[in-house]
Amino acid sequence: MAAGLIRLAHGSGGLLTQELVHSLFVRTLGDEELSRLLDAAVLDHSSALQAGSRLAMTTDAYVVDPLEFPGGDIGKLAVCGTVNDLAATAAQPLWMSAAWILEEGLEIERLRRLVFSMKEAAAEAGIRLVTGDTKVVPHGLAGGAYIGAAGVGIIPPGRDVGPHRIQPGDAILVNGTLGDHGMAIMLLREGISMDTPIESDCAPLNGLVEALFEVGISVHCLRDATRGGVGAVLCELALQSGLGMIVHEEALPVREAVAAACEILGLDPLFVANEGKMVAFLPASEAERALAVWRAHPYGRGAALIGEVAPGKPIVRLRTTIGSERQVRLPAGELLPRIC
């Protein structure tokens, strides 16, 4: 029995650590550089780098509760979060690292599922898991497992996206329904079941972003809408760009089940976390073409034009069908702890 659980000694750097690393991480992930087990991965970048390209580096801590949920788990989440942060800078993801903090008592079979799921998501996104670390903390001190993930990617020459490029008149697009991830987690945690089950939208979006560049769309800014949802992204970008944003309430894509669940829990889907949603700013004249490209992609079927950038005060305004407006404000308080 005890052999099936993580013990403190698995994190001590001794024989049990070696065994865990070899039999579980190296065997499951199977990356050649990872399997060399050096303190750092050594990577030949010559084929990836050209003159004028830049490197992008990102990190996130993953503390989602529970570890496994409809549509994903913490392993898949760590890969998708890393890939999407890189994609949001127009980078092509190349390498990533995972530092695991395991809790004494975690079932090793469960850990194996999480690592396997990490491997599958990485394979889909085309990112290599090249280095990692494992620590074990005493029972009760880590909610099962946490992951500190980091990623490195390359921005091809000529690509320049960011809040500094947002312009008045830009169209604001999102690639699908809002709040699926956050509500999937919340319902599971609260023990509420809906007639239509809600799954997390957790997905690697680098292909979706590349699709825009491939057809020559002049993308101005990209941001993946995780913690704080699309609402937080827009409020942040309004401040960072110094421009106003108008959002059309009826254009916001929200699943019926998510809307109903938000109603029950008193939440606004605009501020609920996603793990597979990218917000894109681009010239209005290219919006239709961009929408068509996204709708043809598996992760963009529900893509929608949700608003536009306006001159004036750097605030976000929500416009309703009857023409009334209200300011969208970043919530100060606790939204959804441990949602990612």
Add this chain to the structure above:
Amino acid sequence: MAAGLIRLAHGSGGLLTQELVHSLFVRTLGDEELSRLLDAAVLDHSSALQAGSRLAMTTDAYVVDPLEFPGGDIGKLAVCGTVNDLAATAAQPLWMSAAWILEEGLEIERLRRLVFSMKEAAAEAGIRLVTGDTKVVPHGLAGGAYIGAAGVGIIPPGRDVGPHRIQPGDAILVNGTLGDHGMAIMLLREGISMDTPIESDCAPLNGLVEALFEVGISVHCLRDATRGGVGAVLCELALQSGLGMIVHEEALPVREAVAAACEILGLDPLFVANEGKMVAFLPASEAERALAVWRAHPYGRGAALIGEVAPGKPIVRLRTTIGSERQVRLPAGELLPRIC
């Protein structure tokens, strides 16, 4: 009062998160790229990369208990650990990331000290803290704070170190006394005070490594001796190189206070964690010169030649002054949990 403590809302992605990130992390760390607060840092590498150079990437999770200790804290530790892992591949550290997992109730002043200490260590090592993340977990679920750190460095053309280059006859060097970090933590945790206080050796060793390359020493392999100590490093490298190692017991540098403390706690300093010790393998003919270079460096004053590589079975043998030998084996059980 409550204003001085980390709350769950600090991790929600809302206003309090923004405030914490700006007032604490960005202001303290002051890196230009970090302060842009994008999902990923975008880095111009053109000045750093030359034809034939390679990238190195590393990660570690830091879960040390307690968060502050004589000679360092978790912030300094995360920087030194990252820098030393890069230096062990002969890379020059360039960029790093820190993903913080904060526990509800952590004093914000304490967090500020940890971040400041991170900044100081990074400045000393010449590594830039370019991106980060902050999550908050409920009280009791993170022992104060954990950090997932990752780093990227560049290996200049022509450098090739690793277990594959270790050869029979190679000298084995270490840059100073063994077990200082582990014993500093253990004594603090056990509430034992010694006549001579023991401080952690936590230090960034990239300068020490560069010093060897600068004078043209043919370094074959480097490994920083953290969890599991110098003993674990030697056992691992014996296996990875397929060669035997002989260690001379009387040559092992150990502080008197550390030896005494190890005696009390029943530990072998050879297997106690360090955070500022590098093991180097190089041709015996260059050992004296390498020792002189290290002894002239602030982090190498206690440098010693501790053994040599021998043909034959890939095991580590400890030779005593009277000529007897015993095999050094990796301990299977719990060494020192949460030592780094």
